[in-house]
Structures are given as C-alpha cells and as structure tokens.
Amino acid sequence: MLVHELRTPISSIGSLTRALGDGDRLGPEERRQALELVALHTEHLAAMLDDVRDFSAGLRDRSVGPGAEPTRRAPTAPPHVLGPPVARAGPVALPELVLGAASACGIPAARLDVVGADTTVHSDAVRLRRIVTNLLENAARHGASDAPVAVSWALVGGELRLRVRSRVRSATGTTTAGAGLGIPIVDALAHSLGGRVEHRRSAGHHDAVLCLPSGEPTPPPPVGSP
Structure with missing residues (x-):
C-alpha cells in the first residue's frame, strides 16, 4: 500500500x-x-x-x-x-486548501464535489493540509471509483466541521477505512490541533468528519507581565 x-x-x-x-x-x-x-x-x-x-x-x-x-x-x-501548533497558526482559506490538497493527491476536478462558503479559519496550515490530504486520498482510494468525493464544511459554535464523504463499494454498506498510514496520522494530527476525527457510516456512505476549534487564539500576555 x-x-x-x-x-x-x-x-x-x-x-x-x-x-x-x-x-x-x-x-x-x-x-x-x-x-x-x-x-x-x-x-x-x-x-x-x-x-x-x-x-x-x-x-x-x-x-x-x-x-x-x-x-x-x-x-x-x-x-x-x-513548537506548539498555536505558535505556527494563522488564517487558512478552506476552499484553496481543499482544492490544493485534491490536486496534490491526484483527484480530478470532475470527481470532486465541494460545497462550502468562502471560509477562513485560524489553524496550523501545514498540519491542516496534511489532515485534509490524507482524508481525501483515503476516500478516493477506498470509496467507489464511479462516485464523487464530496467535501463540505461549516462553522458550528466556534468549531470547524469539515466532512469528506465517499460512497462505499460493497452492497452491504461496509467498507474499510484504509490500510495505509493515513488514518493513524490524521488522528494524531487532529489531536495535536485540539480536535478529533469522527468516522460515520450510513445509507451507503462513509463520512470522515474533522472537528477543530476555528477561532482566534487567546493572545499571549505582554512580555514582562506577572
């Protein structure tokens, strides 16, 4: 693999x-x-x-x-x-990040279905890109090849929820999450950013939902303050 x-x-x-x-x-x-x-x-x-x-x-x-x-x-x-992720955090535009990740892992535009507002979150761009790239690659490789890979996101109560959906291959509605290194690495990266990845299966689809805090971090105290 x-x-x-x-x-x-x-x-x-x-x-x-x-x-x-x-x-x-x-x-x-x-x-x-x-x-x-x-x-x-x-x-x-x-x-x-x-x-x-x-x-x-x-x-x-x-x-x-x-x-x-x-x-x-x-x-x-x-x-x-x-260093701590917050030290490297900055504004990240989700549409550009998702489209760039899809191109990098070889998903053609015709197979990608992106639905989401022009949203910017505050996070570690390098780690967030690695998470999204792994989720997209996993969905493209292990989902049905004749179905689109759907990506959507929303901000809910200060939390980013980004969903990558693929259609399962088998008629029984089951599929594996993938045999590569992607899922363990995604879990570790999401935790390092204060978030998590949830996997859900329903109605013949597999959803990987990335949940991350999206707000600005609390500014550090001034130098020399007690």
Missing part, C-alpha cells in the same frame, strides 16, 4: 516534467499550470514522507498520539521538537 501511495505523485511528477521538457508542447499558461502541479505533487510527497517518519517515531516511543508533538529532523540540523 505504501509503495502505491508513493508511486502516484512520483508518476505525476515524471509525466509533467516530460511535458515541460518538450518546448513546443505547452503554451505559457499550460507551462505555468504544469509547474504549479509539480510543486503540489512535490509537497504531497514530502507530506507522505513526514507521515512515515511520524508514524515510525510513534511506534518506537509512542510519542505520536493525542497532544504529542512529533519529532522533526532537519537535513543539516540536530533533531528538534515542533
């Missing part, structure tokens, strides 16, 4: 770079779009490698879990621990 998950963005990057290498094949606008897709697929590949690292760290020392901060290793720096 992991090999397949890595192969998808690598194959896409290869196809796009070959097209970019043919100087007469793409016009200026097509080249710009292709370069944007290469960047998205590269970010997605990097995020999956982060998932593998975090999951492996959790198996070694159980540090990846509710409220835990995974250890991040820089190529030329000693290991360090991520």
Whole structure:
C-alpha cells in the first residue's frame, strides 16, 4: 500500500516534467499550470514522507498520539521538537486548501464535489493540509471509483466541521477505512490541533468528519507581565 501511495505523485511528477521538457508542447499558461502541479505533487510527497517518519517515531516511543508533538529532523540540523501548533497558526482559506490538497493527491476536478462558503479559519496550515490530504486520498482510494468525493464544511459554535464523504463499494454498506498510514496520522494530527476525527457510516456512505476549534487564539500576555 505504501509503495502505491508513493508511486502516484512520483508518476505525476515524471509525466509533467516530460511535458515541460518538450518546448513546443505547452503554451505559457499550460507551462505555468504544469509547474504549479509539480510543486503540489512535490509537497504531497514530502507530506507522505513526514507521515512515515511520524508514524515510525510513534511506534518506537509512542510519542505520536493525542497532544504529542512529533519529532522533526532537519537535513543539516540536530533533531528538534515542533513548537506548539498555536505558535505556527494563522488564517487558512478552506476552499484553496481543499482544492490544493485534491490536486496534490491526484483527484480530478470532475470527481470532486465541494460545497462550502468562502471560509477562513485560524489553524496550523501545514498540519491542516496534511489532515485534509490524507482524508481525501483515503476516500478516493477506498470509496467507489464511479462516485464523487464530496467535501463540505461549516462553522458550528466556534468549531470547524469539515466532512469528506465517499460512497462505499460493497452492497452491504461496509467498507474499510484504509490500510495505509493515513488514518493513524490524521488522528494524531487532529489531536495535536485540539480536535478529533469522527468516522460515520450510513445509507451507503462513509463520512470522515474533522472537528477543530476555528477561532482566534487567546493572545499571549505582554512580555514582562506577572
């Protein structure tokens, strides 16, 4: 399963770079779009490698879990621990985040059904993108291939509720949540942001609902205050 998950963005990057290498094949606008897709697929590949690292760290020392901060290793720096999510939080536009995540994991626009207002939340954009990308990829891979992947969101009482819905494959209305690393990583990331992911099955559909606090954080006290 992991090999397949890595192969998808690598194959896409290869196809796009070959097209970019043919100087007469793409016009200026097509080249710009292709370069944007290469960047998205590269970010997605990097995020999956982060998932593998975090999951492996959790198996070694159980540090990846509710409220835990995974250890991040820089190529030329000693290991360090991520700061609190609120320290890296900022405004995140949901429509752009969802569409970018869908493009990164190879879901065609014709299969994506997005319903939601032009909403901005205050969160850690990197972790939120990793959560949404994993949920979308899981829905696309394990849901019925002839059905859309539906994404919707709403703000309810200061909480963001983002739902990713896919139609189950079997006639009995059952499906698996996926055999890759996505679900455990999503759960850990959601907990690190003070939220949770709920999985629901009804009427032939599987819903993954991300619930996160959406409001502005309480500002820190002034420096030097008691």
